[in-house]
Amino acid sequence: MLEILDPTHGEDPEPFTRAPRLAALDGAVVGVVSNGKQGTGPFFAALAEALRRRGAAEVDVVVKANYSAPAERAVMDRAARWHALVSGIGD
């Protein structure tokens, strides 16, 4: 027999869980986080408008300073008042 050491991180690959899905948008504050790429501008503007039409009380669109880095502290602080968050990549 050969004994070897595990080369991987050995951690749970998904240590985070998503917040529960909202039952309805009525009165909700929805955050939209853009990675800052040019193509996200019109896409997220249209998304924000669609969310408002469907009853969101407020849509808070924020843009990360660096699409390669985590969201800045200021973005995370704003997220504390959001009921839901839309995030993704855009190019």
Add this chain to the structure above:
Amino acid sequence: MSTSLTSQLQSARHQVADDADLQAWLRERGWTDGLPVVPPTPERVASFLEWAVLPPDHLVGIEPVRGRAVTAEKVAINAVLAGCSPAQFPVIVTAVTALLADEFALHGPTASTGGAGILLVVNGPARAEAGMTGTFSALGAGDPAATVIARAVRLVLANVLDVRPGGIDRSTLGHPGKLGFCVAEDEEHSPWPALAADRLGLAATPGTGSDVSAVTALAAMGPRQIMNEWTTEPEEILDTFAAEMRANMRHYSIWGGDYALIIPPQLRDHLAAAGWSRADIQRYIHERARINRSEWAEVGKGSVVMDKGDRSYAALPSADDLLVIAAGGPAGGFGAVIPPWLGTKSRAVTVPVGACVNC
């Protein structure tokens, strides 16, 4: 071998029947790159840590997006897998340290559809200790030590940080440098101080080899080879390099960042004979490697020129952002331009061997 060190190793231990079983076992789990590996036994891993005088739980760094800690033990396990020797381990630890520096912004270049590789440039006595050269086929697997060092870093990214194609790595194409992109600077035959010495602000005598071992990491696209064997004039030689950089700005990305030039001996000799320093080269290239955005209309990108056609873009935000690297075989008027992954979203990082960043 210290039995106390093997007992300190925290990684899970697996039992496999024999070496053949090991190869299949690892491949089935996606823990190798498909090439044969060396079994990472506790004794081998401990010998790497002993060579570098690092405890297993030494924190090499923390991946900045997911906050995942990378320990010396995990780097050593993957270095063994890659076929490295203990003497190469300090270079690998330093390379991983550089990747985990904030300004390298590792997640971007390893996750981007752009498909960057990681260029590693090794300077100082660590080159000889690791058995590295920097001459023939410097960018083409001409140096077995560089090949396994780059492989070790790639396995760390895959196994410790989940940077696997289709997972974290979303590369559309990637490039062959993703298989291994590591070069030792040929300091002993260079008219300039070692790259790392210049970047770290250390004194160094050209042509003697620097005293300080260091690794420079650059999130890099594939090398673009140039040829100019028909002049000895520095300006004309460098005009060829600058033209290739402008071509990259037209065809790939207009954004300026850290570019690397690999300059082999034949062209180096002409530059040295004319008394051109690394700083002279950097200043000249900084001025020449520029395009107007209107040029994008000539290469099918007219839709994004908009009202910025007259705006001039420099390949280098500042002259210091050019990495001038001496490497390559003795004959041939060739050179290479290695562009950055994407502008200044990731910056080149130089770390001395034995240094610690964010730990």
